Amino acid sequence: MAKFHDGNWSLVTGHLSFVLTLPCSPTPVRAGLETRPYRLPTEQLYFLSITIASNIYWTSEKSFSTVRVSKQWIHQMCDINIQIRLATVEDLEQVFSFIRQKAAFDGYLDELQATPEQLEKTLFGRSPLARVLLAEVDNCAIAFALFFYTYSSFLGKPSIWLDDLFVQPHMRGQRVGTALLNYLSTLASENDCGRIEWTVNVNNDRGIEFYQKQGAQILDRIRLCRLSY
Template structure:
């Protein structure tokens, strides 16, 4: 599937990622982690990405944004969740990233619109994601796209040894 985003002279193509994109996804994920000052948390490798997204049981999907010449400059990684209240699947955007040099060209908007259309086509009742509270440019961008930032909700996370302990209790 190909979508085009145009803004001035810049156009981009959105396409589903394939196993051959694992190294590209790793590069973009690493750039995202650097932007968010979270490089110390990255355990991903191209091999882990390939297995998780394109292995026997894929856990997520990704869309690659390419500019003229096939240069990958952004991505969105997402998966389905489920709303018990709606009794419908949802689409959860885990990460959206556009390289800083390519921001302001409509690529982030194109990725969000593409995923919203995908959520509608798949019968999802909602499309949601999280944003870091310090990332005001992203918050402003998401609100301008029609998203509600939900201040009353907090993410709960259990990882590492705490996850092991909880799972063995």
Template structure:
């Protein structure tokens, strides 16, 4: 079901399996902007299984302006033991460059905020690259707080295999 927004030309709709190639395109465009395109190893088959398979691991919505897809959001649920409630983790929010400055990012974040409230989530959170000052300023203008006292940790690849072998 599509959601009409404050901008009559912009709708937000759930992604379908038919959007898999589009989602991958948006992921690559975002990665290119973030100077991380070399790290993208996802392909259509992997996304199709991960997003639309038997056990979907994330959800995606597509933003369309005048009927053309121009943005996407990929999110999933996490859980706060301190709050005792689920949350929404925003993995990716992307608006194509020619559509920036129209308030679409704010609308997409508003969509996620309303979804979080509807689902009784305790928070909406995401990461932002520390060099991306325009995004940081934008998020802070919406009331987002930087969690500077937290450090992100990641185990992947060979280190993940090695850690799993400790079992």
């Protein structure tokens, strides 16, 4: 049994084994006999906000009365404020870190060739070849998207090619990817683009499901062709 304290009220559930302050406080206290302060990493708090079991009760410590509330309400209490911005050269180290994290997630870290020096020149030089979006929560970057403009002769319009989209694992399911895609959609609309395109690993079932929920078409009859130099 665990209790989640908020002033004179506690959230009680039998599925977790520690105490934290809601909404999404970074300073929880361990449940049980130990009551000494215990700091839990912030990313775990965001994860908890979407994994709390459905049998949740708020219990007054003064009167011991119990009121049942919904899981959705807890999610709203722990809602996060996602900020999207264009990366600058000052973000070079963070951008490179995200590229490495995505390469590791895709299973291609050993094949990664990009260096911070190359990224500084090609992304933040005098003529950038692509742009980078950063998603932040409390001024901490937790996701990125790398994109550039292309052209479709079929549509007679520019398009956006989304080369990278990566959300750190502990923030998935928190609408971060949706926020990045919505930002890209706004850019596409403002620049009269006909579409946004990207690839997804055929084994990334969760990613495919997410993209389909965003309204994306999965084009099974088209194959990617590549010449490497």
